[in-house]
């Protein structure tokens with residue numbers, strides 16, 4: 001039964017002050033308590049998925065219960081989530097089957113944007129979300145390779161007009177690489193690229209996604225600008241390395257999204273420290289304040305920092321990214337925390353379109 005006794009209210013107050021292990025903000029009034037003689041059943045209802053918090057939360061709640069009148073009762077903890085669709089820039093119509101599009105961008109190439117996108121998407125799926133990836137990094141599409149798709153993979157076509165995205169590790173994936181030969185896009189100019197990408201995006205039969213991650217082409221040129229204008233994006237993530245030059249480029253990325261009125265949900269600092277594979281010593285080769293000061297300057301979150309890690313590279317190269325290959329590793333834990341923080345940041349945006357979980361686009 002639902003309990004509103006003094007004891008329950010006191011417990012509720014303590015639960016409301018709990019935080020996700022990686023976010024500073026308290027959960028607040030999102031708890032429900034049910035109890036019977038033997039058990040206490042708690043439900044945490046969030047606007048983002050957080051299945052991987054289960055063990056940590058259970059252990060922290062058990063500590064709280066120990067010195068409460070509920071001591072000795074068995075704890076049942078349910079973490080529920082309901083991801084809402086958020087407004088897009090200029091309220092462009094959303095995509096059928098997709099609640100939120102998140103653009104992952106970098107000011108320049110080679111900073112680890114694709115690696116971050118794939119691990120972040122897989123981490124989000126592990127938290128319990130329905131996730132897709134669109135590889136829009138048209139001149140160097142790498143999502144297919146990182147997710148272990150064989151060369152020559154092609155999507156099924158439904159009703160002669162929709163691509164059915166193939167799945168890997170529970171994530172739906174579309175890439176220009178599934179539709180072209182290796183050399184095709186190299187010859188394309190900007191308008192062809194953006195036209196083709198918009199076509200893939202809208203003609204893919206995305207199946208009920210909470211989040212679609214777009215691995216954007218690196219840089220802030222015409223292609224990126226056009227995509228930022230046309231793709232109905234709920235928010236963006238900027239990937240940068242701590243070097244000054246990458247930070248300069250990252251600034252341009254943030255400014256581009258600001259100009260388009262696309263919320264920058266946070267910065268991921270990649271290759272942030274080097275971990276010595278002999279002794280485990282962490283060394284901030286490029287300094288350790290870059291991403292943080294960038295985030296401060298533009299008033300955005302640092303979602304997390306990834307070390308320069310051999311395992312990240314090797315496991316992406318063999319088609320099994322670290323989040324699925326070594327889910328218990330520290331690095332996978334960082335991606336999980338970034339995914340939750342990203343989900344929480346998007347959920348806290350005030351523009352939620354409560355009435356329309358997905359916005360239909362006509363099928364013809």
Ligand SMILES: Nc1ncnc2c1ncn2[C@@H]1O[C@H](COP(=O)(O)OP(=O)(O)OP(=O)(O)O)[C@@H](O)[C@H]1O
Pocket residue numbers: 106108109110111112113114115116137140142217218270271306307308309310312313314316317
């Ligand atoms: N944290 C990391 N530690 C070690 N290697 C990494 C890390 N992040 C990415 N890499 C490696 O760096 C290389 C470039 O990464 P990736 O392709 O993700 O960059 P990118 O920014 O998407 O590049 P581009 O935009 O040019 O496609 C890859 O070989 C990748 O495995």
